[in-house]
Amino acid sequence: MRKKAFCLGAGVLLTMLLVTGCNHELTQEEVESSKYYQKLETTNQEQKKQIKELENEVNELSKSLVKEQKAATTSNTETGNKKAEDYFENLKAASLIEVEVGYTDDYCDPVHISDKGLFPLALSLADDADLSAKYTPEELREKFEIGYSYTFYDEDDTVFQIEVYGDGYVIFADLPAQVYYCPDSFLFGQAYLVRRGDYPNSKLLHRMADSAIILESEKAAWTRDTCLAVANSIDAMDKKKIKKEADKETNPKKEYSIYSYGNRMVLTLYKTQICIANWDGEETWYQVTEEQMKELNAVFD
Numbered sequence: 001m002r003k004k005a006f007c008l009g010a011g012v013l014l015t016m017l018l019v020t021g022c023n024h025e026l027t028q029e030e031v032e033s034s035k036y037y038q039k040l041e042t043t044n045q046e047q048k049k050q051i052k053e054l055e056n057e058v059n060e061l062s063k064s065l066v067k068e069q070k071a072a073t074t075s076n077t078e079t080g081n082k083k084a085e086d087y088f089e090n091l092k093a094a095s096l097i098e099v100e101v102g103y104t105d106d107y108c109d110p111v112h113i114s115d116k117g118l119f120p121l122a123l124s125l126a127d128d129a130d131l132s133a134k135y136t137p138e139e140l141r142e143k144f145e146i147g148y149s150y151t152f153y154d155e156d157d158t159v160f161q162i163e164v165y166g167d168g169y170v171i172f173a174d175l176p177a178q179v180y181y182c183p184d185s186f187l188f189g190q191a192y193l194v195r196r197g198d199y200p201n202s203k204l205l206h207r208m209a210d211s212a213i214i215l216e217s218e219k220a221a222w223t224r225d226t227c228l229a230v231a232n233s234i235d236a237m238d239k240k241k242i243k244k245e246a247d248k249e250t251n252p253k254k255e256y257s258i259y260s261y262g263n264r265m266v267l268t269l270y271k272t273q274i275c276i277a278n279w280d281g282e283e284t285w286y287q288v289t290e291e292q293m294k295e296l297n298a299v300f301d
Contacts, residue, residue: 091126100151129180148189191259211260242285
């Protein structure tokens, strides 16, 4: 019994000593000088060093990734630009033998044009094309749904295929990821393809002014601005109609075909007379002065 009592008393005494020790408030100096604190401080410094090293590695990797991305973007841009430049150079240098004009939805049969006078106008698309960020090709097709489809045939069997939407947004088949804006590119379709829906009635010179392309066969072609200028020039002339066949001149100097929605008017210029053949072949003749004729011819210069 005495042994058990002694052990119990010693246990209580030890507990009291522990409690008393726990209640003792250590100073900052005592804490920092302890082996446990020193070990923690050493571990903490090592971890800070490791974190700093990892941060430096992450920064270096990030910089390297940014450089790689920039290099890839630059490379892709340069490759894309080079491809576009090569394409447009090839288009400008093409020796066309035919231009095919149709709708993208096959609304009507395509029109095949082999008149050399039109070819320079077709090839000028390469000079006028400006890269556009307004639409992606998918957005462009979705917005307008129906456009014009052009195919240019080169004498070396090269084919250039083009889609035109709206007032001149173009997708070149060989540059399918890009959209270009080519002013007046839609005029080939407007000139040679039948109109979707009825064509409004209008007077002779109004039809000429509203036309898309005027062509001097095998020589040159002009667009709507020239059509309008020619119509305005004739309209402003102090002229009179010629009705008698005997009074009509027989030696034409120039002949122009004027196209609008698949219809063709013919403008024939004489020394002092003008003949306009309407879409149905009906002719209207005007007597003008040599000076007026000179002014009209200047429109084509």
